Amino acid sequence: MKSRINHLVDYRTVPFERTVTVECTPDYMEGQLRHLTRNFKKTQAVKTLEKGDVAVLSLQSTAEKFNRSSVYVTVGGGLFDTELESQLAGHAVGETFTATSAGTPVTVTVKSAMRTTFPEPTDEMVAAYAAEHEEFAGVNTVAAYKEKVRADRLTELRTSAMYDRLQAVMDYVLTHSDFDFDEEEVAERKAAYYEEVKAMLAESGKTLEELTADEMLQNFGISTPEDLEREITKQVEWSIAEDLWLVSLFGKTGEEMETYPWKFLDDYIRGEMKYIEK
Amino acid sequence: MITYATDENYEELVKDGVVVVDFFGKTCVPCKMLAKVLEEVDDEFPFVNIVKVDVDDCPQTSERFEVNGIPDIYFYKDGKIAAHDVGFGNKQTFMDRLSEVLYS
Numbered sequence: 001m002k003s004r005i006n007h008l009v010d011y012r013t014v015p016f017e018r019t020v021t022v023e024c025t026p027d028y029m030e031g032q033l034r035h036l037t038r039n040f041k042k043t044q045a046v047k048t049l050e051k052g053d054v055a056v057l058s059l060q061s062t063a064e065k066f067n068r069s070s071v072y073v074t075v076g077g078g079l080f081d082t083e084l085e086s087q088l089a090g091h092a093v094g095e096t097f098t099a100t101s102a103g104t105p106v107t108v109t110v111k112s113a114m115r116t117t118f119p120e121p122t123d124e125m126v127a128a129y130a131a132e133h134e135e136f137a138g139v140n141t142v143a144a145y146k147e148k149v150r151a152d153r154l155t156e157l158r159t160s161a162m163y164d165r166l167q168a169v170m171d172y173v174l175t176h177s178d179f180d181f182d183e184e185e186v187a188e189r190k191a192a193y194y195e196e197v198k199a200m201l202a203e204s205g206k207t208l209e210e211l212t213a214d215e216m217l218q219n220f221g222i223s224t225p226e227d228l229e230r231e232i233t234k235q236v237e238w239s240i241a242e243d244l245w246l247v248s249l250f251g252k253t254g255e256e257m258e259t260y261p262w263k264f265l266d267d268y269i270r271g272e273m274k275y276i277e278k
Numbered sequence: 279m280i281t282y283a284t285d286e287n288y289e290e291l292v293k294d295g296v297v298v299v300d301f302f303g304k305t306c307v308p309c310k311m312l313a314k315v316l317e318e319v320d321d322e323f324p325f326v327n328i329v330k331v332d333v334d335d336c337p338q339t340s341e342r343f344e345v346n347g348i349p350d351i352y353f354y355k356d357g358k359i360a361a362h363d364v365g366f367g368n369k370q371t372f373m374d375r376l377s378e379v380l381y382s
Contacts (some may be wrong), residue, residue: 032317038321054324065381072325072380079323079377153314204346218364 001253002182007243011265016165016272022141022157023278024150032149036125036142046115048092051076055088058109066106084108121145125142129157160270160273165269166262174241179235197232280320280328285338288331290367293357296380297327300349306333309349310365319376342354353379 005051049055054074059066065081073080075088084106085100096109126145130136139145198208200271206215213223246261254261283291283299292299298354300316302309311347316328333340333348343350346364353375354359 034321035314035317040320041321042323052322072323080381099353114324116324118321167307204344244341 001240001244001247002185003240003244004180004182005248006178006180008177008245009164009173009249011169011173012269014169016168016269018272019274019276020158020161021276021278022154022161024153028153029146029149033121033146034118036121036129036145039128040125041116041118043114043116046093046113049075049088049090049110049113050115051089054114056111056113057088058111060107061104063101063104064107066101070111072180096274154275154277160275161275162266162269165267165273169265169269170242170262173245174238177241177245179237179241179244181240185240186236189239190232193232193236280316280330281326283329283331283336283339285336288336288339291327291329292352292354294354295325295327296376297329297354298376299331299352301331301333301343301345301348301352303334303348306348312349312351312372315366315369315372318334318369319373323376326380333363341356348364355379 036240046053055073057068057071057073059068059071061067062258066084071080072240073085073088076085078085083101084099088108088110089258091097091108091110093113096107098113099106099108121142123141123223126136126142127140130139130146136148139148194208201211203221208225211219216225216228217223220228220231222231246252246254246257249264250257250261260266280293291297298316298319300309302313311321313330316330319326320328328368333345343352349364349366351363351366351372353363354358361375363372363375
């Protein structure tokens with residue numbers, strides 16, 4: 001490689017939080033149990049609103065958002081207006097009352113209310129679910145389902161925590177080290193990168209030059225060619241820095257290595273971490 | 279309600295109310311993540327209709343909408359496309375978009 005390392009931070013000296021608490025929360029478990037029981041859910045009209053109910057409301061206010069003759073709102077669902085939704089529970093169908101949102105009074109009439117209820121899960125429901133979801137093959141009881149959900153959740157959280165730290169350590173090493181990037185090498189990699197971008201766009205019959213700002217945003221998360229140029233330069237320099245790091249350790253770039261190049265970092269972080277299961 | 283569309287009934291399914299259309303593939307991982315979120319939406323916001331379009335089973339509709347990446351998500355309001363997103367990043371972004379379509 002033509003680029004050079006001036007100074008490389010030793011990854012083993014990078015500080016990171018080594019102890020992580022992982023928990024399968026009751027809310028998460030409840031959500032997963034709903035996957036079992038949702039085919040058996042029932043909806044019925046109710047007289048008094050509770051969190052989770054669907055209400056049809058008539059709203060009157062000086063604020064346009066709250067001037068509606070009929071609007072569907074899930075109580076506490078958070079999609080309409082969190083403050084107003086928090087004042088709905090306990091009110092009855094037919095009742096008119098004054099709520100407030102950001103200091104604005106809103107006259108609310110509850111026109112109707114519906115509640116969805118989910119039955120208690122049974123072993124039969126688990127068996128039916130397992131028959132349709134191969135990852136649950138062999139899981140036949142509610143207890144076994146809960147245990148698998150819990151185990152999977154803890155694994156997911158452990159993996160996620162490890163990945164976060166892997167990324168953080170890599171970021172730290174690369175941003176706190178000092179590299180001398182060779183202009184020619186950067187230009188070569190940028191050209192290759194642009195070729196990939198062009199090939200990707202060609203699949204949908206587009207060219208980079210004719211993309212609108214919206215299309216650029218959708219494809220790259222960036223809305224101008226100048227920003228794209230800067231982002232590609234940044235990514236190319238990052239990839240060169242990664243390769244320089246790997247070469248310093250193994251004498252090979254990531255592409256030249258036959259196995260996953262960052263296994264050493266995975267192993268190091270995995271070995272350092274401690275998990276507390278709640 | 280979650281309904282699976284065909285090439286024949288697609289227009290009928292999107293003509294009323296707020297509808298989320300999910301063009302998905304059976305083996306696509308982000309599609310599976312979105313599927314769980316859509317189930318939650320169906321449970322908590324039953325006034326939102328959800329239409330799932332398997333891109334392999336509905337080639338004509340997928341071609342008509344030029345589906346190149348999945349999940350490809352369309353939000354309809356009273357029969358008109360109100361928003362369109364390609365890909366699924368996280369639940370919050372999706373819910374923000376749904377809120378915008380429902381109430382703005």
